Amino acid sequence: MARFFVAATNIFGGVACLGAKEAAHLRALRIRRGEHFTVCDGQGTDYICRLRHIHDEGAEAEIVSAEPSRGEPSVDVTVFAAFSKGDKLETTVQKSVELGASSIVVFPAARCVSRPSAASMITKTARLQKISEEAAKQSHRGKVPGVTVSPSFEHAVKAAAACDLALFLYENEKEGDIRSILRSKTGIRTVAIMAGPEGGFEPHEADLAERHGMRKTGLGPRILRCETAPLAALAAVMYETDNLK
């Protein structure tokens, strides 16, 4: 069934209101009055709707039923990704959303080659948020994960450490592997996955993360690129928590 995202404020009194863009899309899909489609409020609820009116400026649909979006995993994972060069952050955001991350936080780290100014970060975050939105639509998520910027490495670590399980991906880590760590924890509701920039984390950053309660986590002997590591870890978390079914 065709699926649209609308702001939650556009759903009230048993009716969903869609804008001009969605109306054009409904027309392109040849959906007519009386026919059904899904409207998602971006906050985890899917509404089965019946088209009532459609015109150039928008459309109005009657809500037939509501259910929690099937695309939302049972675990709340935030991916913390260090600033990186080129389009790597875009890849990280797009794939993280597809794989079920709840939010993405970008942060500065010691070895970041890319250190965007505050002004360019505003433009960049808007672009990353748009990528998140498109990925959420395409992958049938029920929520659009937010993309935010953390002002400092320590700030990001503190936010990550507040999760039930906070994984600090560290290629020099020989002891704590992701499987042992995930299997030693039960009933995890919130997870943080923190990945470094191109050159990895500095030892003093790993120490700081550990002092705040994060778990240094290896992902095996193969050196993963900065955009590959968080995706492998996210897939592992979703696999272990039975969210790949």
Place this chain on the structure above:
Amino acid sequence: MARFFVAATNIFGGVACLGAKEAAHLRALRIRRGEHFTVCDGQGTDYICRLRHIHDEGAEAEIVSAEPSRGEPSVDVTVFAAFSKGDKLETTVQKSVELGASSIVVFPAARCVSRPSAASMITKTARLQKISEEAAKQSHRGKVPGVTVSPSFEHAVKAAAACDLALFLYENEKEGDIRSILRSKTGIRTVAIMAGPEGGFEPHEADLAERHGMRKTGLGPRILRCETAPLAALAAVMYETDNLK
């Protein structure tokens, strides 16, 4: 320690011979006579070498010791990826190599938008092979995974089905999820992961794969892009077989 790939034929009589490119790289790294570095034969063995001679055309190093490359996983995974548009195949190859795939096979499928001619496929495969080589170097693999082209979907299915476990990633699959399938098998040595093009597989393709013994496998309710699905499945296989430590 610095690490170089050379052809296995360049290693004989206790000596490793390196070409002009590697010699220039050794100089750039300021490695001098008597100093150590690693040479990998691309077939799973790492040689600790001591530099003996270096000149513009190449370098010669004495082999001090040999050991199996740490970067090779215990399970042999072939990723079968359908032709896709743009640079998606490049992403699939690069990330598959990082995550430990042993080889990559590209194949045609019913919904492939991209159907390269034989001539352009030769150029494309050469490019994908180069990407595999670079990813193998960067991720400290012990082998350079081969990239080959399968002439038909059925040919690819037959090759995949010859593995101990052959996963056919199918988004319409509601019963067989990857975790149940992986956990129901023990002692797996070879795995095939087959992923479709942008529009997914046709039902008749899924039927054919099943008739040949492949396991239809879902990856959860989130619709993954054609380049994301095989990577999530590969990460899951590596996780379950304890190759992420």
